[in-house]
Amino acid sequence: MTKLLIAVAVVLIYLFLPKSPSVISKCPDYTSYASTPHPPYSNGPLKLPFMRPSEDCRTFHSDTIESIIEEYKSKLKDPDLARLFENAFPNTLDTTIQWHDTNMPRTFISTGDIQAEWLRDSARQLSVYQKFITMDESLLTLIKGAILQQAEYIIDDPYCNAFQPPKKSKIEPRIPSFDDVTPRPDWSKVFECKWELDSLASFLTLTNDYIDNSRDFSILDNELVTQALIKIASVLKQEMISTFQPNGELNRVRYTFKRTTNIGSETLPLSGYGNPLNAVGLIRSSFRPSDDACIFQYLIPSNAHMYTELTRVIPTLKSYNDPKIMSVSLSTILQSIADSVYEGIEKHAIVNHPIYGDVYAYEIDGFGGVNLMDDANIPSLLSLADVGYLNKSNKVYQNTRKMILSSSNPYYIRGKFISGIGGPHVGLKYAWPMSILVQIRTSDDEEEIKKLLEIIKTTTGGLGLIHEGVKVNSPMGQSYTRPWFSWANSEFAKTIIDLGDRKPWLIFHDKTLDKE
Numbered sequence: 001m002t003k004l005l006i007a008v009a010v011v012l013i014y015l016f017l018p019k020s021p022s023v024i025s026k027c028p029d030y031t032s033y034a035s036t037p038h039p040p041y042s043n044g045p046l047k048l049p050f051m052r053p054s055e056d057c058r059t060f061h062s063d064t065i066e067s068i069i070e071e072y073k074s075k076l077k078d079p080d081l082a083r084l085f086e087n088a089f090p091n092t093l094d095t096t097i098q099w100h101d102t103n104m105p106r107t108f109i110s111t112g113d114i115q116a117e118w119l120r121d122s123a124r125q126l127s128v129y130q131k132f133i134t135m136d137e138s139l140l141t142l143i144k145g146a147i148l149q150q151a152e153y154i155i156d157d158p159y160c161n162a163f164q165p166p167k168k169s170k171i172e173p174r175i176p177s178f179d180d181v182t183p184r185p186d187w188s189k190v191f192e193c194k195w196e197l198d199s200l201a202s203f204l205t206l207t208n209d210y211i212d213n214s215r216d217f218s219i220l221d222n223e224l225v226t227q228a229l230i231k232i233a234s235v236l237k238q239e240m241i242s243t244f245q246p247n248g249e250l251n252r253v254r255y256t257f258k259r260t261t262n263i264g265s266e267t268l269p270l271s272g273y274g275n276p277l278n279a280v281g282l283i284r285s286s287f288r289p290s291d292d293a294c295i296f297q298y299l300i301p302s303n304a305h306m307y308t309e310l311t312r313v314i315p316t317l318k319s320y321n322d323p324k325i326m327s328v329s330l331s332t333i334l335q336s337i338a339d340s341v342y343e344g345i346e347k348h349a350i351v352n353h354p355i356y357g358d359v360y361a362y363e364i365d366g367f368g369g370v371n372l373m374d375d376a377n378i379p380s381l382l383s384l385a386d387v388g389y390l391n392k393s394n395k396v397y398q399n400t401r402k403m404i405l406s407s408s409n410p411y412y413i414r415g416k417f418i419s420g421i422g423g424p425h426v427g428l429k430y431a432w433p434m435s436i437l438v439q440i441r442t443s444d445d446e447e448e449i450k451k452l453l454e455i456i457k458t459t460t461g462g463l464g465l466i467h468e469g470v471k472v473n474s475p476m477g478q479s480y481t482r483p484w485f486s487w488a489n490s491e492f493a494k495t496i497i498d499l500g501d502r503k504p505w506l507i508f509h510d511k512t513l514d515k516e
Contacts, residue, residue: 027057030095031113034465034483044080046457048464051087052094059097064136065090065129072496075508080457081496087464089493092125092486099169100145102138106152107145108165112486115174116162116191119150120289121487123202124378128494130209143210144219150203151228157185158200158235159255160193161291180258180272195255197239197285197302198379200232204309205387211316220321229313230325233333236306239284240340242366243276257286265292265424278366281344283337289377290425296363296371300349301379303341304389310338312388350396355408359400360384373411374404375423376432376469378491382421385442392442401442415472418459422469426481430469433459434488437466437495446506449499453507456492466492 030053037049052058069086076082098115099108109122126143133140153163159181165171167188177192185193207225211217219225238254245251256272268274274286274297283306285299317331325333345360351370353359360381363371374381381400385392392398404421405412413422413431420431420439433456440452459470459477466488471479499507 031484042079042083046080048080048083051464058094060093062136062139064132077509084464085496088466088489091489096486102141105141105145106149107142108169112484118162119199120202123206125486125490128490130213133213140214147207148224151224154228155231157190158231159195160185160190161196161199162191164189164191182256194287194291196287197283198289198305201306201309204313208312217320226323236283236337242279268293280348280366281340288375290375290423292424294363296365296369298364300360301381303345304384305379305387307338307341308388310334353403356399356403358396359403373409374421376421376435383438386438413472418455418470418472426469429471431472432469433466434491437491440495441498
């Protein structure tokens with residue numbers, strides 16, 4: 001009997017814990033796997049394939065997530081939409097948990113086809129699971145490990161956006177960018193070092209969501225989290241200064257970035273400093289969430305995202321664990337930054353558009369320079385309501401939404417089969433499904449939502465996964481970028497769960513609604 005129990009325990013450990021790199025290395029390369037349809041196919045007209053890796057090749061297992069997949073499959077009235085959810089919802093757990101130490105805990109999450117961890121991407125990849133963590137201790141530990149791993153990265157290199165696997169993981173690191181960056185990063189830990197304000201905001205999102213859902217305030221007792229928050233406060237204060245002093249002398253700029261490239265959006269002008277800024281209470285961001293260089297470095301969506309997350313973490317710090325810096329409480333410092341950012345946005349980033357009236361600018365420089373556009377990557381102007389900066393009924397937001405979903409936005413890419421916001425990152429022929437998903441989540445118009453769901457469903461290239469960008473004139477979305485982009489798949493699953501909560505009659509069987 002004892003031998004039988006031991007055997008059963010060994011099998012359970014094998015099935016439910018993250019697989020070691022040696023096991024995963026025997027599995028098919030998922031980038032190739034995701035480029036080819038696999039049976040069984042859905043019962044809908046699109047016959048979408050089943051794209052999850054085999055169970056022994058999945059990088060993490062959660063009983064709770066598996067039960068939710070089955071629940072939604074039974075509720076969704078469109079079998080093609082159900083298959084898309086079945087593929088997309090677990091994609092991060094199935095494919096990107098490259099290393100997870102349950103004891104420390106620590107978690108390393110790749111972005112998908114690139115074996116590096118972006119702070120923003122990984123936070124949003126995990127965000128779709130946050131509401132379920134009290135139902136599954138292993139899922140809670142996974143996300144706690146991701147917070148502590150990100151905290152380590154931020155303490156060492158707070159200006160960087162993408163990181164190598166930790167040495168303890170024994171995963172072979174990829175060759176980093178080796179750009180000309182100050183402050184110089186530790187390239188053994190860093191994959192790319194672009195200063196993106198939303199990277200630090202995303203760490204706060206990950207932490208705030210974890211605390212809100214788990215009520216585990218003790219994570220603030222962890223020295224890594226405390227030190228990361230202090231480092232964030234220091235960087236934000238540094239990046240609020242003007243380019244010039246009142247006497248015309250240059251202020252010392254902490255961060256510079258130069259890359260040898262023939263692509264203008266991959267480096268910063270003026271010897272890596274970026275275009276000048278006049279302080280108006282906002283925080284500089286040299287790069288956008290797309291990893292493209294800012295034209296004007298006061299990036300409004302990222303400032304709005306940071307403001308939102310600061311207003312979430314400040315009351316938590318005040319009520320639980322509020323460390324002091326030079327005799328001033330951390331929450332007091334962060335509150336002053338948040339107040340400054342909000343005033344800066346509302347006073348300087350709302351401009352009058354000749355067609356749409358008062359709208360939010362995408363970027364400004366504090367001298368009067370304004371960039372009116374939007375990019376697909378979150379945070380974006382479209383996502384201001386989604387990230388919690390404002391209510392979607394806000395008049396300026398509604399004006400902005402109309403502007404950026406029209407030809408007045410140079411990166412609203414229109415085509416025969418798909419139209420949506422794109423960006424310079426992949427060129428002018430591609431719309432990003434991610435932007436369409438945000439459009440759904442920020443809409444109460446049911447006809448708009450149904451139309452957009454149909455576009456998403458019919459432009460996966462027949463692969464049943466959400467891609468980075470889709471060529472707008474490609475039938476069924478057969479021409480796309482990145483077959484395996486885990487962040488976009490999480491955003492799709494989040495959208496379906498949102499509709500299930502907000503407008504279930506649009507996607508669920510009538511019989512399901514009767515039972516509820």
